[in-house]
Amino acid sequence: MRRALPACLLLLALLSFAAHAQDVFQEGTTITVELMNGDKLTGLLLEADEPKLVIMHDVFGRMEIPRASIKPAAAKPVEPVSPWSGKFDLSLTGSGGNSSTQNFRAGTDITHETDEGLDTINGWYLRHEDEHETSAEKSFAQYRHEWKLTDSKYRPFVQASYERDLFVDYASREAAAVGVAYPCLVGDVHKVTSRLGAGISYKSGNDDPDVDSTNYEALVGLDWLWTISTTKSFSFGTDIYPSVNNVGQARAVSKAAYEIQVDPDSAWFIKLGIDHFYDTDPGGGDDRSDYNYYVGLGRAF
Secondary structure, three states: OOOHHHHHHHHHHHHHHHHHHHOOOOOOOEEEEEEOOOOEEEEEEEEEOOOEEEEEEOOOEEEEEEHHHEOOOOOOOOOOOOOEEEEEEEEEEEEOOOOOEEEEEEEEEEEEEOOOEEEEEEEEEEEEEEOOEEEEEEEEEEEEEEEOOOOOOOEEEEEEEEEEEOOOOOOEEEEEEEEEEEEEEEOOOEEEEEEEEEEEEEEEOOOOOOOOOEEEEEEEEEEEEEEOOOOEEEEEEEEEEEEOOOOOOEEEEEEEEEEEEOOOOOOEEEEEEEEEEEEOOOOOOOOOEEEEEEEEEEEEO
16 A cells, blocks of 8 residues: 555656646746736736646736636638649750750649539650750640549549650641549559540641541550658650541550659659550651650649
8 A cells, every 4th residue: 555655656746747737827028918807917827727827927917817708719711722722843855066056945734623523634745855956845735624523433524635756757646535534542552533435536637648647536544653661763654546437446644753852841742754646547657656754853832
């Protein structure tokens, strides 16, 4: 019994210390309290116990204030989370002297997500010069909107895209599609979304009479995000468009990227990526497969 008594006293002392440590009012500091009637009192806090506070007021002297008469501190307002997020990246390489080359690429990914829908915008532009002559100039942009249904995981979507390559037989390709997206996997490590739909594409300025300018297409798409760690991630996305009016023909737009954050709390990252276009009927003797790879520096916003 005698041995238990000191232990109980020690436990009570620790509990009392913890209670004082958690008190928002710290003895020996100057505080301002607001009473229930709206009055405010400022003074040096002499004592802070469970039923009351004792302060030394400049005018009224020593004052005992029951805690029950003190208005609770207002909760800090919760800052709204912006529905917008995104990132951009830049890569630049070059040489001079015996040879003169310059390679430039800029890309961006923007997301706007609410309870009602999801908007994604992505695009890039690249230009290569060799001996002061342009050897490659391409650009691509795509917009997609998905509607979030309250009673289903399926998401109807619409999308539109634009691509331009200075060194092909047509000026640009515009495309639009509608369909349904489905989040197959939503986790902290892996996120996978599939798409199924149909659409149309048109090659503006097509000079090859053997290549149809207008194509009616089906759409099969997939997006995969793998969060490897707090600083590393890998992403892959592809949209495959089998032709409906030209059976056996198809095109595909794909991309992959590996990102390494400079620091877990930093918005800057290093990006290694590849953009890939495939067309079974490119026309003009062009290659079916066309791709560009890059290493650059990016920043999230």
